Amino acid sequence: DPLYVYRRELVTTWELRDRIEIGGEPFLQPIRVRGPEDVLPYLRPWAGLAEEHLVVVALDNRMRITGHAVVSVGTAASTPASGRSVARAAVMSGAAAIIVAHNHPSGEVEPSPDDIEATRRLAAACTAVEVPLLDHIIVGVDPQGGACRYASLKSKGVLP
Numbered sequence: 001d002p003l004y005v006y007r008r009e010l011v012t013t014w015e016l017r018d019r020i021e022i023g024g025e026p027f028l029q030p031i032r033v034r035g036p037e038d039v040l041p042y043l044r045p046w047a048g049l050a051e052e053h054l055v056v057v058a059l060d061n062r063m064r065i066t067g068h069a070v071v072s073v074g075t076a077a078s079t080p081a082s083g084r085s086v087a088r089a090a091v092m093s094g095a096a097a098i099i100v101a102h103n104h105p106s107g108e109v110e111p112s113p114d115d116i117e118a119t120r121r122l123a124a125a126c127t128a129v130e131v132p133l134l135d136h137i138i139v140g141v142d143p144q145g146g147a148c149r150y151a152s153l154k155s156k157g158v159l160p
Helices: 002-019 036-047 083-093 113-128
Strands: 053-059 065-073 097-103 133-141 148-152
Touching (some): 036 065, 036 097, 083 097
C-alpha cells in the first residue's frame, strides 16, 4: 500500500529530529517560533546542501516545532514543490500549522518568480486541508563568509 509506505517514511523522518543539533547542542527543548529567525537554527543542516530540498516543518498549537519531513529533493537549481505532498505531510504530522523551507545551493536566498508562484500554490493546498502555511523560508550559505542566510516569503508579502 503506497500510503502505508509514505506514512512509514514520514514517521521515520520525524524521528530524525532527535538527532539534530542546533548550535552544537542536541535538539532537546521545543523551539517556539515567533518569526523566521527562530526556525533558522533548525533549518541550518539543509542550508549548504548541493541539491535543493523542500522541507515541511510542523508546529503544534503553541507554535513549537514538533518535527519535519523532507518532501522533495531536486537538483542544484530546483526541486518539485507539490501541493499534494506538502498537504499530505502537514495532515499526517498532525500539525496545527506548518512552515515550508527550501535551500538554494548557490547561497543566493532571494526568491525567484517560481518560488513565489510555488508558495501561493502550497498555501492554497494547505488551506484546503485546514493546516495553515505560516511562512516559506529560503536558506543558503553565504559563499563569502559561510554564514547561514535566509529570506522569508511572508516578510516579503507573498503570504498574508
